[in-house]
Amino acid sequence: MAYVELKNLNKAFAGKPAVRDFRLSLEKGEFVSLLGPSGCGKSTTLRMVAGFEEPDSGEVWLGDQNVLEVPPHRRGMGMVFQSYALFPHLTAWNNVAFGLRIAGRPAGEIRRRVAELLELVGLREAAGQYPRQLSGGQQQRVALARALAVEPRVLLLDEPLSALDAVVRVTLREEIRRIQSALGITTLYVTHDQEEALAISDRVVVMRGGWVEQVGTPEAVYAEPATQFVASFIGKMNQLPGVVERAGEGWVRWGDRRLVVPPAATAGLAEGRAVVVLVRPEAVAVAPADAGSAVPAAGENRVPASIDIVTFLGPLTRLSLQAGGQRLLADLTAGDRGRLQRGATVQLVFPAAACRLVAGESAGERR
């Protein structure tokens, strides 16, 4: 039995669906992120789990109990808010102690537990300070300690890092993961930052328009996006729209060129079916325009292109190119950069094995 199970959750606001048929199981100790753009329903889902929103239909199971009828203050969920939501009239110490006092724990236990948690989040020294005397990062650490103090069964984090600057965000997300791993607490994390989700999650749930687009490990979601949306939302992706030319051979017609993809990807698809070939920029190599034979090697794609922009990104150089009437990206490591310059004509080379195929999705089309 799953530790947490969300069954067919639906929620609409003023008739407009916010979450649609949401299903998810979490194992004990798992760290799952809900990832998607603003308005995709991820925070609403989290709030339904916390009990702050009542679903129109569906169930929230915690172990063998459906907690929908349990009031929020008895659900045993610890929540960390985007705006920290620290009580401004209480010091960091008293904020962390709040839930323990409400629970009527003995004073000695409260002292020990609060000290332990402030130590865990590295804020022992700031115990006597009020929220407005703490930085954003410190406030979020206190909020995390406060949520953990009551030993919740599930930790819910609603975009906890989005109000922080980039450097603090990276540090704190690692802290959150370290603490979560150390305590082994089941965690549901909401973010719109795909890098954040990939970096700290055991599994990622990609959402869009209230629907779940894909659930998988960060590696799977990155390497094998299930839909065109996931492909475009997670990292950079070249998207080449075309039609199946010969399913058994793995051929796809892209404009006036033929692309080769793994035959397994086209198996069962009717010829003429609209598809999108996906290739990560790091899988694309750049060769001189006159290099190689005119006929591509088996299982290899060669596309003539001209370089538009060369961007230095530290460990790699990103080329933005024009090919077949659309913009493509190629990420090269420093050693591969050579003498590539704006305006140069080159060949983009990428193996069939690096290509992934998803169904074509017209504008506005969804299920």
Add this chain to the structure above:
Amino acid sequence: MSLQRRIRRSAWLVLAPFFVFGLAFEIIPVLTLVRSSFSGEGGWTLANFGRAFTPAMVNSFRNSLQLSATTALLGVVGGTVVGYAIVTARSRFVRDALTALADVTANFGGAPLAFAFIVTLGSTGVVTLLLKAAGVSLYPSFRIYSVSGLTIAYVYFQLPLMILLIVPALLGLRREWREAATNLGATRAQYWLRVALPILAPSLLGSFLLLFANAFGAYATAWTLTGPDVNLVTVQIAALVRGEVQLDPALADALALVSLGVMAVCVLGYRWLATRPWRAVP
């Protein structure tokens, strides 16, 4: 002359009318008050203050303090409850209409207010007569021309003033605080007792002090409604200045200076509360 210096000079010039106004109607009157209250026939003296603490005068201070504290307390409690009802009202029209009403009534005081109460709750007032027709006789157990009548009249402007003061503070109570408290196991009552009210405390106390000062300095309503029947500091000061019983401007100035001290304590208390590190809402 550099451009920056010229801008600075013109900024001072723009502020000049304010300084002239402040000097003419604040600084000079206060300095005159101080000088006059410490002056006697033989020069500087504390005798005026000695006379300011005779039993009758002490009684006027006691009445003023009691009336101010009572109406401020009623205003704070009633205004907070009504203010909360306003900020949680679903209808924007209701919210705006009630706030506008509070704005108007908070500024409706003095003789017109007293007259309004006389024609409604006076011995031959409309409400009094209607109640009498319904079998409820307000008089003689209640009189609008008494301290209790004055209390009702003061609450009429204290309550809406409190609404105007507390609504921004109530709007500053963030939903996340309630949700965080709930998430940590707090019931609705625990949230109010341990989170909302402590957060609002500086605003409530500060508003109490402002309402207290507002009532302490009120004169026209009290004089029009009760005349000399209710012994208040402001009524005493007016009587001494007008010379109805005895003309004694120096004693009036001493009383005014003590009143000024009471007001200053209120304002300083309000300012102190406004700068607390845990103060989160306006």
